[in-house]
Amino acid sequence: MTNQIIPTTKKSKHSTLEQLPTQIILEILSRLPIKTLFLCQLVSKHWLSLISDPHFANLHLSRSPVSLLLKPFYPRRESRQLRLVDLQIAHSTHPRDAQLKFIPKFNYPLLKEDEIVNSCNGLLCLSDFTDDSDPIFICNPILGEYITLPILHHRGNYDATMTAFGFSLKTNQYKVVRFFLQEVVYIDYNTQMGSYREEAEAEIYTIGGEGLWRNMGKVPYHLTNHSFNSFVNGAIHWLNFNHDSPGFIRCFDFGTEEFRVVPQPLEFGLHREFRGHKCVGVLQDSLSICEFSIHCGIDIWMMKEYGNEESWSKEFVIGNVVNNKKGGFDYYEPIMVLKTGEILMLYNKDGLVLYDPKLVLYLCSTNKFFETLNLRAMDEFWDGTVTVSML
Incomplete structure (x- = not known):
């Protein structure tokens, strides 16, 4: 038998991948890590159009891993730089591949003291509390898109927002809700003694709505002055330390x-005396409570079925934790549980802790932490929030 030469056809100018049905391309793109997807926008106008579509954003969001967004803070100069770190792959990748640095393409005004309020579905809320107009921005740091909310001129005097x-x-x-806090003096006419009490009013803005802030009146619960990084099941959560009503979790x-009260763990009782530092957050899509004390270590509770009081479960008990803060308690705030089972925690607002339930608690500075995760060390201070990569 003689060998036959089979003629080959001339290759198309377009790649084989470009010729696939759109639905298959969407399935492939929606499963890519955000760093790769960011580069895919440059492949063709067709891919850019697919990736920019709002329906694709929802599809990719449902499959995206949780990441850590860091905003470096330079004491002597201003910066618009953001860093997105995929901690799920940080253990096994090259330092330059484990993080994606963004210098946002959008030209929002350079804020004096811009802060990341919180993130929701990969979108960021930024504000500048030092500006008299107190501007608020909602932005997509990857696409470089943002909107500026109308300036809210609240009626009356207030001490903080x-x-x-x-x-x-x-x-x-x-939606964006803004709280206006004011200290009010209450006089006990029996004792002729006065006391301060903090009250708050709220206004809310719906993005894509009428374009107006709506007044919601007085907030029925005490607000603690911290960022709301505990968005789950369509609500933000915080702990109420004044015990002005049964339970201490508000949302x-x-x-x-x-506004309402969320059931707390049955073991806590109606008015649990806290043993040290405590915070509320979200772990593995569940509402969580972290409690730390010098003598008892760290307890992490998770609400497996939202709203069900009996679904609270003490998932992690970390003993033998050394308190390094003189005259007070160390601050521990769980951020996320990695695929490896390790828990990433914010430590004293300026460092990170990586806890391995199989080993011990590793305490390290920011630089050492990033070396541990095979990430390039960063010399600057930073402000961080947990986010899901979203286009």
Whole structure:
């Protein structure tokens, strides 16, 4: 038998991947890590159009890993730089591949003291509390898109403001709520003694709505002065330390626009005396509570079924934790549970702790932490938040 030469056809100018049905291309792109997807926008106008579509954003969001977004803070100069770190792959990748540095393409005004309020579905809420107009920005740091919310001229005097960003599961709309705090003097006419009490009013803005802030009146619960990084099940959560009503977990639901009490672990009782530092957060898509004391270590509780009081479970008990802070308690805030089972925690607001339940608690500075995760060390201070990569 003689060998036959089979003629070959001339290759198309377009790649084989370009010729695939759009649905298959979407399936492939939606499963890519954010760093690769960021580069895919440059392949062709067709791919850019697919990636920029809002429906693709929702598809990719449902499959995206949780990442850590860092905003470096330079004491002597201003910066718009953001760093997105995929901690799930940080253990096994080259330092330059484990993080994606963004210098945002959008030209929002350079804020004096811009802060990351919180993130929701990969979108960021930024504000500048030093500006008299107190501007608020909602931005997508990857696409480089942002909107500026209308300036809110609150009626009356107030001492401080707090902002929270969330998503309504009821209407599929993003909303921003702003709290105006004021110290009010109350006089006990029996004792003729006065005392201070902090009260708050709230106004809410619906993105894509009428373009107006709506007054919600007085907030029925005490607000603690910290960022709201505990968005889960359509609501932001915080701990109430004044015990002005049974239970100590409070929330604001962006769907119903109502404040309410969330059931706490049964073991805590109605008015649990806290043993040290405590915070509320979100771990593995569940509401969580972290409690730390010098004598008892760290307890981490998780609410496996939202709203079900009996679903609270003490998932992690970390003993033999050394307190290094003189005259007070160390600050531990769980951020996320990695695929390896390790827990990433914020430590004293300026460092990170990586706890391996199989080993011990590793305490290290920011630089050492990033060396541990095979990430390039960063010499600057930073402000961080947990986010899901979103286009």
